[in-house]
Amino acid sequence: MIRDERKRKKRKKIKTIVILSFFLVLVLSGCLVIHLFTVKAVEVEGNELYSDEQIAASILNDSYSWNSLYVYLKYKMLDTKEVPFVDTMEVTLKDPHKIHINVYEKGLLGYLYIESIGQNAYFDKDGFVEETSSKIIEGVPKITGISCEHVVLYEKLPLENKKALKTLLSLTQTLKKYELIPDTIDYNTNREITLYYGNVAVMLGNSDNLTEKISRLSYIYPSIAGLNGVLHMESWSEETSDITFVKNE
Secondary structure (H helix, E strand, O other), X not given: OHHHHHHHHHHHHHHHHXXXXXXXXXXXXXXXXXXXXXXXXXXXXXXXXXXXXXXXXXXXXXXXXXXXXXXXXXXXXXXXXXXXXXXXXXXEEEEOOEEEEEXXXXXXXXXXEEOOOOEEEEEOOOOEEEEEEOOOOOOOOEEEOOOOOOOOOOOEOOOOOHHHHHHHHHHHHHHHHOOOOOOEEEEOOOOOEEEEEOOEEEEEEOOOOHHHHHHHHHHHHHHHOOOOEEEEOOOOOOOOOOOEEEEOO
């Protein structure tokens, strides 16, 4: 019995040592996390619509965000608040003191004002509504002369016919390709298209030869940028080459 009692005491002593060692490891790990993983620098990449400071503020948004490991795990494991016009943000640790944020913004090609909701509907290259907002995003053209009574987020623009949407998407994608994004793309009642760049209006006419017209415009525009007038390309084709620029008085 004495031997059994000694064995019980020895097992109890070992158990106590194991428990104390476990808690000691937890305490030391906690101290390491608190003192080693502190945010001292934030790198932001891929952002155009928001400043580095705005992106950083959207990530470091609670009382525990001084801890870099906490921030990393939070954005790795939890669903976080969405940022308008941003598709996703990836948060990584460059080192215990430096957080790197990679921003993937939504690819917006244009927007229409929707009177029924009093907001702008921004659409992507496939015609899907990515965002509705009263905000005006620089570098995204306004579309006038085409209207929608209503829109639904993440669904296609409900234009009157598929051809109208197809033409609009082809035009906006081509303009982006040639880095000729205008302030406004206007459709008149005959569905003829005019591009507005400050005081320069580029009249493209109907949807015939749109891609070729934009390609030709890419060569002409540098010579008229900043002027005040109208560039007539309505009758242009590869056969006629009929282009005139009329200065406004």
